[in-house]
Amino acid sequence: MARLPHRLLCLASVAFAAFSLQSASAQQEGENLAPYQMLRSLQFVQDTVVTGDHSAGEMQRYMIGAIDRRLRSVDPSVYSDPRNVDAALIYAMSGGNPATLEYLVSRDVAGNFDNRVSDILRKYLGGQGMLVANTLKAMVPEYKNERIGPYLALVAGNVAVTNTPLEALELYDWARLTAPGTIVEEAALRRSVSIAVEADLVDKGLAYARKYARRYVHSPYASQFADLFVLLVVRHYGKEITAPDVEGTIAFMDADRQREVYLRIARQAAIAGKNDLARYASEQATGIKGGADDRNAEQLARLYGGMADIPSDKVTDAMKAITDLPEANLSPADQALRAAAKAIADAVVRPPVAATGTGAEIPNAESLGQDTGANMAPTPDVASQAASSANDVSGSGSAPGETADGSATKYDADFQTYVDRGRSTLNAIDDLLKEEGTLQ
Numbered sequence: 222m223a224r225l226p227h228r229l230l231c232l233a234s235v236a237f238a239a240f241s242l243q244s245a246s247a248q249q250e251g252e253n254l255a256p257y258q259m260l261r262s263l264q265f266v267q268d269t270v271v272t273g274d275h276s277a278g279e280m281q282r283y284m285i286g287a288i289d290r291r292l293r294s295v296d297p298s299v300y301s302d303p304r305n306v307d308a309a310l311i312y313a314m315s316g317g318n319p320a321t322l323e324y325l326v327s328r329d330v331a332g333n334f335d336n337r338v339s340d341i342l343r344k345y346l347g348g349q350g351m352l353v354a355n356t357l358k359a360m361v362p363e364y365k366n367e368r369i370g371p372y373l374a375l376v377a378g379n380v381a382v383t384n385t386p387l388e389a390l391e392l393y394d395w396a397r398l399t400a401p402g403t404i405v406e407e408a409a410l411r412r413s414v415s416i417a418v419e420a421d422l423v424d425k426g427l428a429y430a431r432k433y434a435r436r437y438v439h440s441p442y443a444s445q446f447a448d449l450f451v452l453l454v455v456r457h458y459g460k461e462i463t464a465p466d467v468e469g470t471i472a473f474m475d476a477d478r479q480r481e482v483y484l485r486i487a488r489q490a491a492i493a494g495k496n497d498l499a500r501y502a503s504e505q506a507t508g509i510k511g512g513a514d515d516r517n518a519e520q521l522a523r524l525y526g527g528m529a530d531i532p533s534d535k536v537t538d539a540m541k542a543i544t545d546l547p548e549a550n551l552s553p554a555d556q557a558l559r560a561a562a563k564a565i566a567d568a569v570v571r572p573p574v575a576a577t578g579t580g581a582e583i584p585n586a587e588s589l590g591q592d593t594g595a596n597m598a599p600t601p602d603v604a605s606q607a608a609s610s611a612n613d614v615s616g617s618g619s620a621p622g623e624t625a626d627g628s629a630t631k632y633d634a635d636f637q638t639y640v641d642r643g644r645s646t647l648n649a650i651d652d653l654l655k656e657e658g659t660l661q
Contacts, residue, residue, distance in 0.1 A: 322343060458498045
């Protein structure tokens with residue numbers, strides 16, 4: 222309820238901006254809005270989008286096009302006002318048409334544009350940012366108190382992240398602290414989480430993640446953040462990250478998003494063999510009620526939790542939970558996981574098949590690995606004889622798997638079928654998990 226007045230204000234402001242733009246386009250030259258006024262409307266709409274009002278997305282696209290046309294058609298004397306110059310530069314750094322900046326700079330006979338800034342941005346927007354990385358970084362302090370300052374810091378961070386990620390973190394910190402509540406802060410926080418995850422900066426990663434979850438969990442880019450947070454948790458859970466750390470970040474989300482993130486954690490943990498984490502995240506996801514898709518979430522939690530229980534004494538229950546899942550409700554990637562988990566669980570619970578017709582038991586680790594000294598009592602067991610012949614240092618030298626006369630050990634046909642089926646199952650599991658890796 223607290224968000225309702227804010228949303229109404231946002232919608233009213235967007236409607237007013239749209240009306241102003243439409244009215245301006247219908248008027249004659251000299252009566253249009255100045256570029257900096259139009260940019261303010263664009264900034265407002267962009268900030269509204271990343272804080273959760275996705276209905277403003279269409280308006281954002283419309284305004285970018287309207288500003289582009291205005292920047293090109295306005296009288297060049299308008300750029301004697303530094304606010305309009307900054308508007309053109311910020312527009313270029315806010316997803317605008319790079320060709321428009323090129324167009325304006327090439328016609329700037331009055332020298333209104335700082336050539337250093339415009340040249341750097343033209344290279345950056347043209348995919349050559351590394352060529353001006355040092356110049357750009359040195360320019361950030363010079364413009365720190367200017368309107369373009371936060372945008373320059375964000376761009377400088379984007380360039381620095383490849384070779385000097387820690388420097389990029391500092392630039393992102395400066396950008397977000399000087400532009401709180403804006404699309405600049407959202408982008409800087411999201412990219413800071415990415416750097417912290419890749420550099421294994423766990424404490425920083427958690428701090429950035431909490432800030433992002435508290436402010437921008439409704440952003441259209443929040444899914445990227447969720448992927449990064451899941452990776453951070455799966456890599457470090459049980460060491461630098463504990464359950465309260467996870468819950469402290471997810472607590473800022475609504476029920477649907479909380480459950481989605483827990484399920485993502487459970488899934489990746491199950492694949493990575495982090496069984497304790499997979500069980501914990503599955504239980505957390507199951508315990509969240511009141512969302513839009515409770516039934517499907519419970520089924521996914523059963524799948525991921527069941528995978529975690531396969532190596533435990535609960536394998537029978539895990540196999541039942543996995544087998545009972547309706548495959549039609551699962552995505553292709555989760556269907557592959559279900560098939561692999563079911564095959565593994567089936568192999569674990571299947572009893573060993575005794576060889577028939579000879580009275581011999583299947584060779585086990587003890588019979589194949591025991592010492593065979595001179596005082597060992599002989600046994601009539603065929604498999605034990607084969608093992609003894611293979612391990613006796615004074616024996617005939619027959620290779621493992623051969624009898625004393627050099628012929629290969631003959632296994633019962635049923636047992637051979639079991640061995641072949643087991644190999645086939647393991648190969649299928651490997652193929653499924655490889656396929657799963659390509660689906661991520």
